[in-house]
Amino acid sequence: MAAYQLAQQALAGEFAARWAEALAAVEARDLADSLTVLEAEYAAAIRESAAASRVLSVAFYRLVRALATGRVIGGPGYRPGASLGSLWADFNRATGKRTGTGPREPLPVDTRNPFPAEDIARETDRVEETFRHQVADRVAKHERERKGSAALDDAELVAWEREFLESLKTGSAGAGGMLVQDGGRDVIHTALQDDPGALGYYRKTDSSPCHFCALMASRGAVYKSKRTAAFGAHPHCHCQAVPIFSRRYQLPAENGRFSRMWRDFGGGSLADWRTYYSKTTKT
Template identity: 80%
Template sequence: MAAYQLAQEALAAEFSARWAEILTAVEARELATSLTELSTQYQAAIRESAVASRTLSIAFYRLVRALETGRVIGGPGYRPGASLGSLWADFNRATGKRTGTGAREPLPVDTRNPFPAEDIGREAERAAETFRQQVADRVAKHERERPGREGSAALDDPALIAWERDFLESLKTAGSGAGGQIVQDGGRDMIHNALQNDPGAIGYYRATEGSPCYFCALMAARGAVYKSKRTAAFGAHPHCHCQAVPIFSRRYQLPDANTSFARMWREFGGGSLADWRAYYTKT
């Protein structure tokens, strides 16, 4: 699980680095006239990393399922004669690390394809809307507030240079956070929808990063979430690295972090989300 989570985080980080590189090539005063090109590059960067996120999630889902049930599931990436050894090899390839290995005997096959079809249009719409909110709208506001925009401020004014630098940094942070969420949602949605379509799956639990926010800690405190229409969504937010880990047997074991958050929730004793946030922050 750790290797999967780290690999998904790395994909979000790669996207963030690419977005920062894209912005570095543009002068702050040229942002308003470069939005069309920036939008194209932003969406292309999201697309590339989201595809990798989905490939990784399929390899992870198929491997976890085989380890827990002794059977391999069909769908994208399935090859006849798949074994634990070949599934580990697929996962290692997707993570870029050697994380494990297994026997080479072919596994029994469940031919059903639980993985949802890639929705390129929805992803593109979401990326375009995210760019508008996190970049284009901010640039428009920035232009309205620019000191000396009528020509009274010198381009080498130290205060203006610092102001522009801080603005570019804010665009990097906002754009990478929201875009990174779309990247990881490519994998998160793939796994969560596969759970709903796979008769062999019974639910999932939320694996958090080292120091999750109060919301993610609360969601992790729920422990196993058994699949139903009511649980057909996985909440994430910008800069969130939580992942849904599929469960195929009642003999699952939760990570220590989930158990700790559950204990913390019991000790909290109930209250509003704001009360929980205050309690969690102080604990």
């Protein structure tokens, strides 16, 4: 569903806007002395948006499952007497848009809870590692380079600092946005593995995916197993896993197009595929 993907993308955008505002409040020369404050803001922004991503993914999974099977799954957010109408209402609330509605008759219930509990320690470690690589290490390197920038005139120095800040913002926002959406993607993947009624998923890309995401989408439906538990998202990636619960499903047209492109490619390295994909999508 496009509404789900757009809502997840919007959550990453909300994080990025909040983080950009925090960075804009600090001068480049003061970044090294502001890392503690910036890390706290980075972590808080990711945590809040990732929590919303998880709520959205639970509502999405429960709705898609009910539409395919006629049954509602338990777990967080489940309310006795849930119907397709109430599940649509939950999903609409999570996306902030009215995207659908349904009847109010209560659905049969599968009481199993396949949704994972929030792993705060793991998520904290991931945020700390991301901040260190994307911000702290880069700021330290920039500080060392600044000592050798005495030969730059004022205009060159301003341009150099501006370029660094923009690069820092882009890299850290992309990596943080991935963590935000991983909050929801992890919910989907864990639920798929723990829900006996789930068959697998397919990868729904955005309108202009990179070569890697197009390749992953070309596989079509991926049926669940330990081997397929990982999704393979990356910074600035807005792909989502759409769960499937029946053999009667329809892939988006893009997946079929990427599958045909892969067959026409004929095989080779990932670098070869990247070149082929770039040339093909530009024509």
